[in-house]
Amino acid sequence: MRYAIRHVTRFDYAEPVAFARCNLRLQPIDWPGQRVEHYALDIQPGGRTSAARAQAGLAHVVRLVVEQAVEALTIKSVARVTVERPIPVPAPGDPSLAEIARAARASRDLSAASPASYLYPSPRIPFDRDIADWCAEELAAERGCLDAGIALARRIQREFDFDPHATLVDTPPAQAFANRHGVCQDFAQIMICGLRAAGLPAAYASGYLRTLPPPGGERLVGADATHAWVLLWCGADRGWIGLDPTNGIWMAEDHVVVAVGRDYGDIAPIDGVVLGYGAQDMSVSVDVAPI
Known part of the structure; x- marks a missing residue:
């Protein structure tokens, strides 16, 4: 099965945020029975990104730094993944x-x-x-x-x-x-x-x-x-x-x-800190479409 995956996270801030530093763990990993064919990350209105090493676990970690004042931040992750993973069948010879x-x-x-x-x-x-x-x-x-x-x-x-x-x-x-x-x-x-x-x-x-x-x-x-x-x-x-x-x-x-x-602490999709005050509203939309 091949999937087209679209994951969009939007943050809306009551007052402009002067600075944000986030860890993004949104890119699927290659895993037995699973292969990532394509991946793209889009951030609006923009920011500086760099690869970061995961402290624990198996994850692609991208460091995002937003240094300009923003009232909203949209992070869109798009992937195409092939999954060929049969249902496991318990057998008499399985280890105890x-x-x-x-x-x-x-x-x-x-x-x-x-x-x-x-x-x-x-x-x-x-x-x-x-x-x-x-x-x-x-x-x-x-x-x-x-x-x-x-x-x-x-x-x-x-x-x-x-x-x-x-x-x-x-x-x-x-x-x-x-x-x-x-x-x-x-x-x-x-x-x-x-x-x-x-x-x-x-x-x-x-x-x-x-x-x-x-x-x-x-x-x-x-x-x-x-x-x-x-x-x-x-x-x-x-x-x-x-x-x-x-x-x-x-x-x-x-x-x-x-x-x-x-x-969950090892692999939260998005975590980090922002410099600002006022309320924050977050919305998430995920679409997993078989292709």
């Missing part, structure tokens, strides 16, 4: 969770994709006993890694309510877990917390999910949104397997990976 945990602890890989980098709590996903105990019910040590992973993702999908008004971007996983309400970021963080508590390498994936219209309906342009899900390392042969707890499905051809990190 106990084997995965041992292999991850023994890894000497120091790259950004090393399983050892995703074994431990991170700033936005601390250890939580209640989450660990709840997830442990699906994470028996002898269970196959793919079978256990999809079972946990589907349990979260069944037992939690999607509610875009229930949480904020900085809501702790423990709060979303206690309320059983949240959005894709919350569900991914809860699942990652439980997997790491069981000694399993789990990463936070951010990107896009193609939205399919109802039968007979038309796809709504601009109605798509950024999405978050989980990557579970399933050994050297299987590698990183994607699991989407919001929908209870595997990461396959409908998912486009933009960035991978320990948590």
Whole structure:
């Protein structure tokens, strides 16, 4: 499947902003089963951009500096991506969770994709006993890694309510877990917390999910949104397997990976600082169109 992706973020300021410095993580990465064919970034009314090294995780980071006074800032990211990723199928020969945990602890890989980098709590996903105990019910040590992973993702999908008004971007996983309400970021963080508590390498994936219209309906342009899900390392042969707890499905051809990190803090699409005062309004439009 080939996709044309258009992601537009607009900031409107009540008073002119004299200076802005931002990190942009909007360009999809090349990932197993995924190839970026084209990418372009357009910023209005303009600014100075340079490549920046990601402090953690797998992401293309662009540093944006706006040095003139602006009342509005529009950041448009356009990409064309080919995704050829079959749905994973659990098999009798898959390693168990106990084997995965041992292999991850023994890894000497120091790259950004090393399983050892995703074994431990991170700033936005601390250890939580209640989450660990709840997830442990699906994470028996002898269970196959793919079978256990999809079972946990589907349990979260069944037992939690999607509610875009229930949480904020900085809501702790423990709060979303206690309320059983949240959005894709919350569900991914809860699942990652439980997997790491069981000694399993789990990463936070951010990107896009193609939205399919109802039968007979038309796809709504601009109605798509950024999405978050989980990557579970399933050994050297299987590698990183994607699991989407919001929908209870595997990461396959409908998912486009933009960035991978320990948590949202590593790979936020846009973050930074502005010099000014007054209110700020932000609007985001994302369109993922199959071509």
